[in-house]
Amino acid sequence: MGSYVPSTQAERLEMLKAIGLNDYKDLYRDVPAEMYLDAPLNIPQGMSEMEVANAVSAMAAKNKVFSTILRGAGAYDHYIPSIVKYIPAKEEFLTAYTPYQAEMSQGILQSIFEYQTMICELTGMDVSNASVYDGATAAAEAAAMCRDRKRRVTLISAAANPDTISTVRTYCYGTNDELRVIPAKDGKTDLEALKEMLTPDVASVYIQQPNFNGLFEDAEAIGEAVHAAGAMYVMGCNPTALGIMKTPKDCGADVAVGEAQSLGMPLSYGGPYLGFMATTTKHMRKLPGRIIGETVDSKGDRAYCLALQAREQHIRREKASSNICSNEALCALIVGVYCSAVGPDGLASVATQSMSKAHYLAKELCKIPGISMKYTGEFFHEFVVEMPKVDEVLKALEEAGILGGLPVDGGVLWCATEKASKAVLDKTVAIVKEVCAK
Amino acid sequence: MKLIFERSVPGRHLDLLPACDVELIELPAALKREVAPALPEVSESELSRHYTELNKQVHGVNSGFYPLGSCTMKYNPRIDEEMAALPGFANIHPLAPAHTTLGCQEALETTKKYMCEIFGMDDCTFQPAAGAHGEFTGVLLIKQYHDARGEGQQRTKIIVPDSAHGTNPATANMCGYQVVNIASAPDGCVDLEALKAVLGPDTAGLMLTNPNTVGIFDENILEITRLVHEVGGLCYYDGANLNAVMGVVRPGDMGFDCIHSNLHKTFATPHGGGGPGAGAVGCKAHLAAYLPKSALLGGGDSIQVRSFNGNFGVVLKAMTYVMTLGQEGIPEAAKNAVLNANYLQAKIKGTFEPAFDRICMHEFVLDLSKYKKETGVSALDVAKTLIDHGMHPPTIYFPLIVHEALMLEPTETETRETLDWAAEVYRNLYELGFKDPEYMHNAPHSAYIGRPDDVRATRTPVVRWTKA
Numbered sequence: 001m002g003s004y005v006p007s008t009q010a011e012r013l014e015m016l017k018a019i020g021l022n023d024y025k026d027l028y029r030d031v032p033a034e035m036y037l038d039a040p041l042n043i044p045q046g047m048s049e050m051e052v053a054n055a056v057s058a059m060a061a062k063n064k065v066f067s068t069i070l071r072g073a074g075a076y077d078h079y080i081p082s083i084v085k086y087i088p089a090k091e092e093f094l095t096a097y098t099p100y101q102a103e104m105s106q107g108i109l110q111s112i113f114e115y116q117t118m119i120c121e122l123t124g125m126d127v128s129n130a131s132v133y134d135g136a137t138a139a140a141e142a143a144a145m146c147r148d149r150k151r152r153v154t155l156i157s158a159a160a161n162p163d164t165i166s167t168v169r170t171y172c173y174g175t176n177d178e179l180r181v182i183p184a185k186d187g188k189t190d191l192e193a194l195k196e197m198l199t200p201d202v203a204s205v206y207i208q209q210p211n212f213n214g215l216f217e218d219a220e221a222i223g224e225a226v227h228a229a230g231a232m233y234v235m236g237c238n239p240t241a242l243g244i245m246k247t248p249k250d251c252g253a254d255v256a257v258g259e260a261q262s263l264g265m266p267l268s269y270g271g272p273y274l275g276f277m278a279t280t281t282k283h284m285r286k287l288p289g290r291i292i293g294e295t296v297d298s299k300g301d302r303a304y305c306l307a308l309q310a311r312e313q314h315i316r317r318e319k320a321s322s323n324i325c326s327n328e329a330l331c332a333l334i335v336g337v338y339c340s341a342v343g344p345d346g347l348a349s350v351a352t353q354s355m356s357k358a359h360y361l362a363k364e365l366c367k368i369p370g371i372s373m374k375y376t377g378e379f380f381h382e383f384v385v386e387m388p389k390v391d392e393v394l395k396a397l398e399e400a401g402i403l404g405g406l407p408v409d410g411g412v413l414w415c416a417t418e419k420a421s422k423a424v425l426d427k428t429v430a431i432v433k434e435v436c437a438k
Numbered sequence: 439m440k441l442i443f444e445r446s447v448p449g450r451h452l453d454l455l456p457a458c459d460v461e462l463i464e465l466p467a468a469l470k471r472e473v474a475p476a477l478p479e480v481s482e483s484e485l486s487r488h489y490t491e492l493n494k495q496v497h498g499v500n501s502g503f504y505p506l507g508s509c510t511m512k513y514n515p516r517i518d519e520e521m522a523a524l525p526g527f528a529n530i531h532p533l534a535p536a537h538t539t540l541g542c543q544e545a546l547e548t549t550k551k552y553m554c555e556i557f558g559m560d561d562c563t564f565q566p567a568a569g570a571h572g573e574f575t576g577v578l579l580i581k582q583y584h585d586a587r588g589e590g591q592q593r594t595k596i597i598v599p600d601s602a603h604g605t606n607p608a609t610a611n612m613c614g615y616q617v618v619n620i621a622s623a624p625d626g627c628v629d630l631e632a633l634k635a636v637l638g639p640d641t642a643g644l645m646l647t648n649p650n651t652v653g654i655f656d657e658n659i660l661e662i663t664r665l666v667h668e669v670g671g672l673c674y675y676d677g678a679n680l681n682a683v684m685g686v687v688r689p690g691d692m693g694f695d696c697i698h699s700n701l702h703k704t705f706a707t708p709h710g711g712g713g714p715g716a717g718a719v720g721c722k723a724h725l726a727a728y729l730p731k732s733a734l735l736g737g738g739d740s741i742q743v744r745s746f747n748g749n750f751g752v753v754l755k756a757m758t759y760v761m762t763l764g765q766e767g768i769p770e771a772a773k774n775a776v777l778n779a780n781y782l783q784a785k786i787k788g789t790f791e792p793a794f795d796r797i798c799m800h801e802f803v804l805d806l807s808k809y810k811k812e813t814g815v816s817a818l819d820v821a822k823t824l825i826d827h828g829m830h831p832p833t834i835y836f837p838l839i840v841h842e843a844l845m846l847e848p849t850e851t852e853t854r855e856t857l858d859w860a861a862e863v864y865r866n867l868y869e870l871g872f873k874d875p876e877y878m879h880n881a882p883h884s885a886y887i888g889r890p891d892d893v894r895a896t897r898t899p900v901v902r903w904t905k906a
Contacts, residue, residue, distance in 0.1 A: 002762035004513050004706070005774045006853045012774065015781045015854060019797075024773045027780065027797060028686060030655040035691040037769070042555050046764025049517050056758055059548075060526025062541035066534070073734065074745055075532050081454050083482055087489045088710075095498030095514045097506055098712040100833075102892075103825050103885035107492035108711035114442050117902040121475035127901045130712065133567035136745040144612075163745040166733035170741040174578060176614040216469055246471050259745070268522075269542045270532035270732075270746025271567065272714035284899065290712065293895035294903075298880070298888030307895040313570070314836075318598075318607035318617035325605060326568035326702070330710025333489075340442050340485050343451050344474040353458045360460035378466060398538070406533055422459040 001046025072415030124249025135259025138275030146204035187375035198229035214382025223252030243347035264338030288322035507845025510703035558690020559720030572698025572717025663693025682800035685769030785861030
């Protein structure tokens, strides 16, 4: 078996003796005898490192790795620069705990401070926290921070990611607050329906930009309606799109959130990812989670530490509106390295290329008889088409190593990123055409 | 040192992408951002050096002793990282068709079996992304259970001992419950009479850590869970301290209905400077129907606490760890964690006094209130002086029921030499407090920075860089 306990049997006996005991069981004398496990656990015996490596690799080999991924829906296959993989693997960054002791964790604190700045730059907002679990929980935390005693209801667009809606609904179930879903029209948030729903008990409105169907919402018009009704405006944004897209700040958002997986994290079957969360100075003290602040040390030099901790659960306990403590700090480091590697021009290029490839794919797919765009609005790097023979098409693509779009209500949701070459997109279209023609 | 933004020079960049090979599409003007984000513009060499320098200013458990109580900072094996990074896992889209993700599903199933057996539970989810998130999920199981039985309106209270982590009461609040704090007995354990006094038809459940936050196994645990069940409440096990007992005694056998375990503590996955972690939530069969699922993965009406499958990469690391240790290694780790804690406690004894002078579990608490009175040196001063000795300070000022607390958890992966060295440092610092308290008030002396002014960071918050 494998073991990471360094002490030898002889040392263990000496150590037991040093504390006046003879047997390990004496350490557990408070454990009622009837529940002390004398028999071994019903799990396999331990293994050497080589055996483990073989067993886990064999498991990985049972997955199909697609050479091209044309599916998004909340998890995006962008190019990850080499350096983004190596820096977070450094053992100090990797194996530190939360930076409680600033003097021993300046590197982490500064990296998060830099991350917070990048999120502020991307969103246009004034203050970002140190991250939350993912985009869905960021939306749920935003809904919670927007409530007060009188305004309790949360509105969410039906055109948001279903996992986000479901997560926000669960958090609302927790606090016994109501969630109402704004209907979609032509694939986008129905503004007129929203206006009807903006009653005085509405605390906040959440929309996703671009939305689950890949379409750009009329974010400014929605923001105006929300503010006219005295509610808070929460925008869930794709951070890659923010390289070129109007910022949530410029759209009037009070809180900007989103899923930052697209900024350097592998797909990894759903996680770890990272939720970002930023707001205006006005609402800073309602923002949940850790926030790193700049200060000076005893010598008067610039230093970083945890700031505004009076908001947090370890101080407020049952009065805290969020219980978050661990977040996704290493993923925030990844975002920092990724954003520094690509820079402003590189991020714009990733966004523009992704959008261009998606538009090319959409245009070429729609040349095939029987395939058409489901919606007409402006889209980013995802789009829904109505098409025949979905199962057959996806199967044929799979055999060619291509993960096709995601079947959704009434169509297929495709996604293209900068990774898809024209050649592979042409190949995709040819396969789709061939299957549809049969 | 400079911020990455202060290294930025317009025009510097990395060449990462080829030219676009399809027609370039521009955003319509109304959707375009007005000003580009001021992200850094640096070369790859500067980028590498910047982060390498930052990394030098971090102490990780793989760099040195890190006895941060309640955080289980054990060595993080490299093989676990390597396995989670396998392209066969890292490149799998969470919404890929099920027949193409058999390996991922097998990994989740395998880890679930391990966890259910270690927890003594019947089912398990990995959707929660951290311990507090697992607590939230676990208490929502309790809530759904009472709702389904038509008792949701009646059961409005969650009982939490005053020794609990702050997350426990915050979690109960997030789940719409009124928190009933009960005072602990002098030994930090549950005061049975105090518990009985608050139990009733309005009890939804109890949240408990066992061993508790002072490192003592509550010998009345069966009576405690029986009393809660007797009034129709359920028992939630906060697995923060599971490392003391894994493979030795199971929360399910103690009478708990559900549990979360921080995979980044007990199961050796790295904490990354504050995450990602993973909170596995286990439950007995009567709660299994209420576990969370992803809407996009066919979750239907289930609750959902995060997108997709949770922090899958972290689960892989924990799986690799359990696979390595196996049925012998799991209890071996627990027993040696407890042995190391007791050994260190015994070696320090006679200087800083334990808050509870007895055999402890995987961690112990030192009470410095008398020492502070005598020397003026606080728990914080001792912690800061430890930094000069190249070891991470223990948890300080927690649990709240011990004043001037230092809480040490050495874990099983430390050698006896390390424990002997640490004990000697602690003993020397004890003496130093009497001789030169001023030195300790001003510590650390050799760290990268002196003590930061955290009051200033909160009073006049500067939470982002702005161009001078």
